[in-house]
Amino acid sequence: MQLQTSGEYIQHHLHQLAFDLHGMALGANGFWTFHLDTMGISIVLGVIALTLFRLAARKATSGTPGKLQNFVEILVEFVQNLVKESFHGKSKLIAPLALTIFVWVFLMNFIDLLPVDLIPRIARIFGLPYFRAVPTADVNMTFALSITVFLLIVFYNFKIKGIKGVGKEMFTFPFGIWFFPFNILLRLIEELSKPISLALRLFGNLFAGELIFILIAIIPWWIQWTVGGIWAIFHILIITIQAFIFMMLTIVYLSMAHESH
Amino acid sequence: MDLNATLIGQMLTFVVFILFTMKYVWPPLIKAMSDREKKIADGLAASQRGERELILAQQKAIDILQESKATAANIIHQAHSRAEHLCEEGKQQAKQQAEHLIAQAQIQIEQQFHETQRVLKNQIAELALSMAEKIVQQNLDQHQLLNKLVEEL
Numbered sequence: 001m002q003l004q005t006s007g008e009y010i011q012h013h014l015h016q017l018a019f020d021l022h023g024m025a026l027g028a029n030g031f032w033t034f035h036l037d038t039m040g041i042s043i044v045l046g047v048i049a050l051t052l053f054r055l056a057a058r059k060a061t062s063g064t065p066g067k068l069q070n071f072v073e074i075l076v077e078f079v080q081n082l083v084k085e086s087f088h089g090k091s092k093l094i095a096p097l098a099l100t101i102f103v104w105v106f107l108m109n110f111i112d113l114l115p116v117d118l119i120p121r122i123a124r125i126f127g128l129p130y131f132r133a134v135p136t137a138d139v140n141m142t143f144a145l146s147i148t149v150f151l152l153i154v155f156y157n158f159k160i161k162g163i164k165g166v167g168k169e170m171f172t173f174p175f176g177i178w179f180f181p182f183n184i185l186l187r188l189i190e191e192l193s194k195p196i197s198l199a200l201r202l203f204g205n206l207f208a209g210e211l212i213f214i215l216i217a218i219i220p221w222w223i224q225w226t227v228g229g230i231w232a233i234f235h236i237l238i239i240t241i242q243a244f245i246f247m248m249l250t251i252v253y254l255s256m257a258h259e260s261h
Numbered sequence: 262m263d264l265n266a267t268l269i270g271q272m273l274t275f276v277v278f279i280l281f282t283m284k285y286v287w288p289p290l291i292k293a294m295s296d297r298e299k300k301i302a303d304g305l306a307a308s309q310r311g312e313r314e315l316i317l318a319q320q321k322a323i324d325i326l327q328e329s330k331a332t333a334a335n336i337i338h339q340a341h342s343r344a345e346h347l348c349e350e351g352k353q354q355a356k357q358q359a360e361h362l363i364a365q366a367q368i369q370i371e372q373q374f375h376e377t378q379r380v381l382k383n384q385i386a387e388l389a390l391s392m393a394e395k396i397v398q399q400n401l402d403q404h405q406l407l408n409k410l411v412e413e414l
Contacts, residue, residue: 021266033265042271046278050286057289062296069293076290093279096287100279140264144271148279 006218013116013214015130016138017123026129035138037123042135045107053103075099082248087255094254097152101145102247108135109206109239113232116213136242137206142199149250150195156257169260194253198246205242209235386414 017037020029056072065073079102083095111119112134123131135141157166170187171180209231216228393407 028263028265031265033263033267034270035265035267038267039270039274043274046274050278050281053282053286053290057286060289060293062293062300065293065297069290073290073294076287077294080291093283096283097279099287100275100282104275104278138267140267141271143264144268144275147268148272148275 009218010211010214012130013120014132014211016132017128017130035132035140036128037131037133038135038138038141041111041119041133042104042108042141045111045135046104049103049107075103079247083251086248086251087258089255089258091254091258093152094251097149097254098247098251101149101250102243105136105145105202105246106240106243108141109243111135112137112206112209112213112239113235116210116217132210134206134210136202137210139199139203142203143195145202145246146195146198149198149253150191153191153194153253153257156254160258161260165260194249198249202242202246205238209238382414386411389414 016028016035018026018028019034019036020027021032021034022029052068053072056069059066060069076099079099080095083098087094114133116133119133120131132138161169170184171177173183173187175183212231213228213235216224216231219227389410390407393410397407
């Protein structure tokens with residue numbers, strides 16, 4: 001496949017490797033479509049990370065830790081401290097959830113730092129026409145994360161406060177019982193804005209990052225290193241911060257779900 | 262920006278990952294870390310205790326040393342005084358012995374003196390007697406004189 005214009009190049013890079021779940025063949029089919037690139041990369045990254053973590057956990061010793069254990073422990077301690085600071089209560093879920101989010105999102109974001117053409121070229125060797133390598137630049141990925149978190153928020157709201165507690169909060173907060181339609185509307189907007197902002201923030205940052213790398217890739221090769229270098233260094237910060245923000249907001253939202261207004 | 266079944270697939274993946282982390286990653290690591298924390302705390306406490314014990318032991322060692330020094334000095338002092346005492350006693354004994362010997366010697370001397378005196382007296386008497394005999398033989402008149410002489414002696 002010969003790519004000639006810049007437009008075509010960009011279009012090609014933004015095209016997902018879709019799989020039609022009805023026709024069981026490559027190609028999009030409305031809702032019943034899998035993005036094989038997003039799923040493949042994210043699952044591979046997740047499995048690698050969790051395997052490493054599991055290895056460290058299985059050989060975890062209270063004596064002198066090895067290099068791997070040391071590294072994993074730094075992450076675990078970092079996440080645990082954050083959870084301890086902002087979440088006052090006992091939960092077996094929140095800290096592991098936060099760790100999973102941070103590590104997984106960071107690794108998926110990290111794919112953005114690889115050369116934009118590297119993975120698509122490799123994919124083309126295996127006969128795949130399109131490949132978008134950065135999972136977090138796919139709304140499906142970011143919404144999958146944020147909707148799961150949202151479901152947990154709803155679950156914990158009901159689990160901790162009960163139907164009555166949640167109902168009372170929805171009807172009477174913040175303006176008293178006589179404004180209950182307004183209160184409910186406000187609460188629904190507040191709750192729904194959480195997953196949407198979580199997902200779109202991550203998606204927007206990574207999509208923009210990817211797009212700019214693609215744009216940099218179409219400028220003459222001898223000048224690419226200047227802008228590309230600057231953007232890549234800046235992006236090291238962005239991907240870490242975005243992973244951190246996603247994790248942090250998840251912790252905050254879940255601790256809000258545990259506490260009454 | 263098209264939402265599709267990928268969303269559901271990724272949610273399931275996410276849930277599986279969360280559960281895996283919750284079950285198989287987080288607890289062993291946290292346990293190892295808190296165990297280590299406890300170990301370190303114990304170790305620190307033990308080292309503090311050890312330090313205190315060391316100080317106590319040093320104090321004790323100094324005490325024992327001083328005590329033993331005092332005992333040693335005492336023993337030496339006792340030995341000295343005993344030696345002096347023994348010396349004194351020896352001298353005393355020697356003196357007594359000497360005095361005793363001297364006394365005995367004097368007694369012996371005296372006895373011998375008396376013995377000698379007696380012997381001499383006898384000899385003198387005999388001598389006188391023999392002289393008298395000779396004189397008497399020469400001069401019977403002088404017999405009276407001899408008796409008188411014997412009486413006088």
